[in-house]
Amino acid sequence: MANNAPGKHYRKGITLIEAVQKFGDDAAAEAWFVERRWPDGIRCVQCDSMRIHTRKANPKRKTSVYHCNDCKKDFTVKTGTIMHDSRLPLSKWAMAFYLFSTNLKGVSSMKLHRDLGITQKSAWHLAHRIRETWEDATEKFAGEVEVDETYVGGKEGNKHAKDKLRAGRGTVGKTAVAGMKERDTNKVRAQVVQVTNKETLQGFVVDNTTEDTIIYTDEARAYSGLPRRHAPVKHSVGEYVRQQAHTNGMESFWSMLKRGFTGTYHQMSPKHLHRYIDEFEGRHNARPLDTEDQMAGLVRGANGKLLRYEDLISE
Numbered sequence: 001m002a003n004n005a006p007g008k009h010y011r012k013g014i015t016l017i018e019a020v021q022k023f024g025d026d027a028a029a030e031a032w033f034v035e036r037r038w039p040d041g042i043r044c045v046q047c048d049s050m051r052i053h054t055r056k057a058n059p060k061r062k063t064s065v066y067h068c069n070d071c072k073k074d075f076t077v078k079t080g081t082i083m084h085d086s087r088l089p090l091s092k093w094a095m096a097f098y099l100f101s102t103n104l105k106g107v108s109s110m111k112l113h114r115d116l117g118i119t120q121k122s123a124w125h126l127a128h129r130i131r132e133t134w135e136d137a138t139e140k141f142a143g144e145v146e147v148d149e150t151y152v153g154g155k156e157g158n159k160h161a162k163d164k165l166r167a168g169r170g171t172v173g174k175t176a177v178a179g180m181k182e183r184d185t186n187k188v189r190a191q192v193v194q195v196t197n198k199e200t201l202q203g204f205v206v207d208n209t210t211e212d213t214i215i216y217t218d219e220a221r222a223y224s225g226l227p228r229r230h231a232p233v234k235h236s237v238g239e240y241v242r243q244q245a246h247t248n249g250m251e252s253f254w255s256m257l258k259r260g261f262t263g264t265y266h267q268m269s270p271k272h273l274h275r276y277i278d279e280f281e282g283r284h285n286a287r288p289l290d291t292e293d294q295m296a297g298l299v300r301g302a303n304g305k306l307l308r309y310e311d312l313i314s315e
Contacts, residue, residue, distance in 0.1 A: 012290040014098065023094035030063060030090045033077045036299040044068035045080045062089050081302040082129040092116045093126075094295075100130050101286070101294040105260040106279060125309050131275040133301035134282025137189055141182040142210045147217045148250040149178045149196050152261060152268055175270045177257075177277060178204045181249045187285045188253050192274045198222045216245050253284060 014022070023029045034042065042052045044066075051069040058065075063076045078084055083093055095116060099107045112123035153174030178201055179190035189208055193200050201222045205215060214229045223232060231245040257280045261268055268276045282301075286294045 011288070012292070013102075014291045019095065019098045023091055023098065026062060026089045026091045028091075029094040030077060032094060033090055033299060034064075036296045037077055037081075037303070042066060044071060044073065045075045046073045047071040080304060080306075082132055082305050082307060083302065084306055086126075088118065088122065088126065092118065096126055096130060097295045097298050098291070100127075100279070101283070101291055101298065103264075104256065104283065106264045106276075108264050108266075125307075125312060128272065128275055128312055129305075129307045130298065131279045131282075132305040132307050133298040134278050134286075135297065135301045137187075137281075137285075140208055140210050141180060141187070141189065142184075142213050144183040144214045144216065144244065145180050145209055146183065146247045146250040147178070147180045147201075147205055147215055147223070148247045148254070149176060149193070149201065149220075150254045150257075151176055152257070152273060153270075175273050177273070179250055179253060180205070180208060181253060183249065186249075186288075188250070188281055190253070190277050190281050192270075192277060196220075196222060198224070202226055216247055218247060253280070256280065256284070 023032065041050055043050055044052060047068060047070055049068050049070040052066050053069065055065040055067055055074065063078060065074050065076055067074050077090070078086060083090075086093070096107075096112060099112070099115065107127065109120050109124035109127050112118070112127060113120040116123065118126070151174035176193045176196050177190055178193045178196070179188060181188045191204065193204065198221070201220075202225075205223075205226060205228060209215070209228060211228070214231065215223075215226060217223045217226075217230070217232050219232045219234045223230065233245050233247070257277075260276075260280060265276065283294075286297055289297070
């Protein structure tokens, strides 16, 4: 394909028609999940034994049941994952994974409700469980790293009178999010923060970067004295790029997040904002991969991450 082709043209995608053909059948979807979860053969989710046999088929069961000959436990491909105890068929789970992987600005619960033929309540729970699957980042960033912060929330002027805080404008009523982008890999990392003071922002930088990292920020006082090589740009006087010093890459990520906020979700509650941040971070970092590899990453990330509806709505 031509080098000037739009987007990440080198990736192998899956069309909507191909996705329906590939995952629309429950048996085919289950086979896909089994292969992605256990590429080297089915293992017991309790004792990791490979001495497994499949229970005799039962027409009432939608998913195959496996029995471990060592610990005598039964399990399915859903057991111990975000799909644990879910009554939704695996074909709908697979299509949801596909939709979340291919829609850069996210998928609303109303859209999932209509596309998958499930209730909006189930779609909302499903969406938050998928957000749990993006793998937790542990490695520290190095090289040249851009650091910036933003605020997420509705404008005071657009709120109903009963919801207005009447404490000013700007960042009032919004939640702060700190983020960084590693230029060499194009990966981002972001997290919700309670305040944007020196201790919080510098702690975020130190915890997520190596000592020899070069940090680019704006001129916010919170970054003064940062224990890293530091090159700020002065936005207040119209300086946005000075040689290699700029935060344009991180601001591009914020732009995508804000478009998802205003165009798809319309609201990201402070209670669940960290889940939405994980979604946009995870999808951004997986974008260089083929679509099926992105989906396989979600399957791997689903292990050991249970999120009950009761826990999701609890105070």
